[in-house]
Amino acid sequence: MDFTDAEKKEIAYLRTRYPEARSLTLPLMWMIQKREGFVSDEAVDLIAAELDIPKIWVEEVRSWYSMFTEKKEGKYVLEVCSNISCAMLGSQDVIDHICKTLKIKIGETTPDGMFTLKTVECLGSCGTGPMMQVGDRYYELLDEKKVDQILEDLRNGKEHEQKPQEWPEYK
Amino acid sequence: MSHKKILLNFERNGTSHTLESYLKRGGYQTIAEKIPALSPAEVLEEVKKSAIRGRGGAGFPAGIKWSFLPKDNDKPVYLICNGDEGEPGTFKDRVILEENPHMLIEGMILASYAIRAKHAYIYIRGEYGFALERVKAAVKEAYETGYLGKPLKGTDFVCEITVHKGAGAYVVGDETGLMNSIEGKKGQTRNKPPFPAIEGLYKCPTIINNVETLASVPWIIANGGDAYHKIGTEKSSGTKLLSVSGHVRKPGVYEVELGYSFMDFLNNEAGGIIDGKKLKAVIPGGSSTPVLKPEDIKDMTIDYESITAAGSSLGSGAVIVIAEGTCMVKLLEILTHFYQHESCGQCTPCREGTGWLHRIVRRIEEGNGKMEDLDLLTSITKHIAFHTICPLGDAACGPVDSFVKKFRKEFEEHIKQGGCPYSGKFVRFQEKV
Ligand code: SF4
Ligand code: FES
Numbered sequence: 001m002d003f004t005d006a007e008k009k010e011i012a013y014l015r016t017r018y019p020e021a022r023s024l025t026l027p028l029m030w031m032i033q034k035r036e037g038f039v040s041d042e043a044v045d046l047i048a049a050e051l052d053i054p055k056i057w058v059e060e061v062r063s064w065y066s067m068f069t070e071k072k073e074g075k076y077v078l079e080v081c082s083n084i085s086c087a088m089l090g091s092q093d094v095i096d097h098i099c100k101t102l103k104i105k106i107g108e109t110t111p112d113g114m115f116t117l118k119t120v121e122c123l124g125s126c127g128t129g130p131m132m133q134v135g136d137r138y139y140e141l142l143d144e145k146k147v148d149q150i151l152e153d154l155r156n157g158k159e160h161e162q163k164p165q166e167w168p169e170y171k
Numbered sequence: 172m173s174h175k176k177i178l179l180n181f182e183r184n185g186t187s188h189t190l191e192s193y194l195k196r197g198g199y200q201t202i203a204e205k206i207p208a209l210s211p212a213e214v215l216e217e218v219k220k221s222a223i224r225g226r227g228g229a230g231f232p233a234g235i236k237w238s239f240l241p242k243d244n245d246k247p248v249y250l251i252c253n254g255d256e257g258e259p260g261t262f263k264d265r266v267i268l269e270e271n272p273h274m275l276i277e278g279m280i281l282a283s284y285a286i287r288a289k290h291a292y293i294y295i296r297g298e299y300g301f302a303l304e305r306v307k308a309a310v311k312e313a314y315e316t317g318y319l320g321k322p323l324k325g326t327d328f329v330c331e332i333t334v335h336k337g338a339g340a341y342v343v344g345d346e347t348g349l350m351n352s353i354e355g356k357k358g359q360t361r362n363k364p365p366f367p368a369i370e371g372l373y374k375c376p377t378i379i380n381n382v383e384t385l386a387s388v389p390w391i392i393a394n395g396g397d398a399y400h401k402i403g404t405e406k407s408s409g410t411k412l413l414s415v416s417g418h419v420r421k422p423g424v425y426e427v428e429l430g431y432s433f434m435d436f437l438n439n440e441a442g443g444i445i446d447g448k449k450l451k452a453v454i455p456g457g458s459s460t461p462v463l464k465p466e467d468i469k470d471m472t473i474d475y476e477s478i479t480a481a482g483s484s485l486g487s488g489a490v491i492v493i494a495e496g497t498c499m500v501k502l503l504e505i506l507t508h509f510y511q512h513e514s515c516g517q518c519t520p521c522r523e524g525t526g527w528l529h530r531i532v533r534r535i536e537e538g539n540g541k542m543e544d545l546d547l548l549t550s551i552t553k554h555i556a557f558h559t560i561c562p563l564g565d566a567a568c569g570p571v572d573s574f575v576k577k578f579r580k581e582f583e584e585h586i587k588q589g590g591c592p593y594s595g596k597f598v599r600f601q602e603k604v
Binding site: 019020022024025029030051061064066067068082089121122125128129133136165 | 338420445512
């Protein structure tokens with residue numbers, strides 16, 4: 001495993017932005033996760049070698065932050081917020097609906113490797129809950145119908161275009 | 172009441188984030204016109220005069236914080252913008268990051284100049300993918316135009332900004348955790364002292380401010396600290412962004428002048444409670460601030476002092492509105508779960524205590540609670556709060572103490588009935604107008 005030429009160029013630039021190489025741990029981990037979908041043991045070795053730091057330093061970053069994953073997951077990871085405001089607007093119904101539709105439980109991946117379902121803590125979209133994150137996109141104001149459409153779109157490789165929030169008005 | 176708009180003084184038409192749009196509404200004028208005539212000390216003085224208090228949650232006056240930097244110091248100084256908005260209920264910085272990023276950059280240039288920072292970092296939570304894209308694009312534009320990376324007009328000062336992406340951890344919102352994260356470590360918090368102003372990022376003097384605080388600086392420099400101090404109240408100057416969520420008709424982010432009546436805000440701006448329901452409770456400043464009942468907020472105004480007097484705190488300005496029919500035990504179960512999940516594990520009272528709190532609340536919610544549990548909860552919080560390295564321990568206790576105190580009957584009902592009177596459900600209000 002190695003960095004691509006474009007990534008190497010980016011790394012050279014990043015080195016000029018921080019006084020200590022260790023600061024590149026998170027940026028490089030993101031780089032790999034973006035490309036591979038997860039950060040393997042081999043990737044940990046690669047980052048440690050690139051930055052010339054002990055592997056354990058890289059390993060602890062991978063395991064400590066909740067957004068880095070160690071193993072391959074579904075092509076799309078559905079991360080539904082279960083925190084207070086989303087819950088008050090029905091996130092549990094959304095989670096139940098996804099479980100029923102995809103026939104998986106929280107934490108599981110569909111047999112075809114397409115979807116993994118997770119619950120997450122507040123993602124800063126509380127005014128447009130219930131919401132979920134898929135990759136770096138936010139899907140907001142969810143209900144069962146909307147979820148069905150999103151799953152269908154994702155199956156066809158169609159992610160939505162992210163826009164600034166638009167807040168609803170209720171009765 | 173009409174509210175002065177400082178941070179949201181633009182039309183939300185989808186282009187407000189661009190340099191072109193920002194320049195059209197008078198952006199970067201302080202860099203072009205004020206900086207050549209102002210010394211760093213004068214910039215700092217204006218911010219002090221404004222009396223603006225940090226908008227991240229703690230509410231410490233920003234100018235005073237800046238003046239804690241050591242006077243004779245030969246180490247580089249760093250500025251960090253804290254964009255790790257992780258407090259449940261809070262989404263107000265997102266609006267600036269996504270729709271007004273140049274105002275933040277301009278504020279960071281002014282702050283960097285005032286404290287003579289060698290390099291400034293914008294730390295954005297990893298989940299904010301779109302905000303990150305927009306801020307990165309804005310920083311690029313600012314470099315291309317020469318606001319960044321080149322000496323500011325009339326000075327020899329060069330401002331550098333780097334955007335740093337977080338990776339999911341609430342505790343990184345604490346200044347010391349955030350610094351560890353930029354240094355490439357686990358985002359665990361550090362003991363204070365030393366305070367960041369003396370020994371922060373890379374062991375150098377460091378100032379950390381919230382997004383909203385830094386974005387307010389251009390207005391302060393353009394109009395003067397005194398003019399800013401005239402807005403709001405004597406002790407809580409300026410405007411504040413509020414993010415409103417829960418059972419309100421019009422959730423969203425609003426900018427209000429501090430000192431505004433809370434009930435007016437709730438009924439006018441936020442449109443009141445949905446579906447004609449009655450208000451049951453309000454969490455006024457994000458999940459860590461104590462919950463209030465309708466009678467507590469009747470005469471409350473939105474400012475640091477009044478909300479403290481009502482028994483809670485303005486915090487990050489995240490108003491969570493709860494309508495009748497909602498199970499408070501279930502809500503507390505969600506919140507205690509959150510703090511257990513986010514405890515970084517360094518201090519025993521927090522690591523063990525948050526889990527213990529959650530297990531007790533969960534068993535009450537599930538119908539297996541005992542009456543002694545209620546006193547047990549409040550006795551546990553006494554051993555967590557103020558016995559830990561960082562404020563997360565205290566943050567976990569605020570909701571527990573206040574929920575149990577204010578809604579004790581509901582907890583007792585759960586225990587007596589052996590289950591939830593609301594069957595653990597929320598009334599789901601979803602119909603749009
Ligand atoms: S209070 Fe909790 S989150 Fe803060 S340092 Fe201690 S264990 Fe970590
Ligand atoms: S509570 Fe769900 S995004 Fe904040």
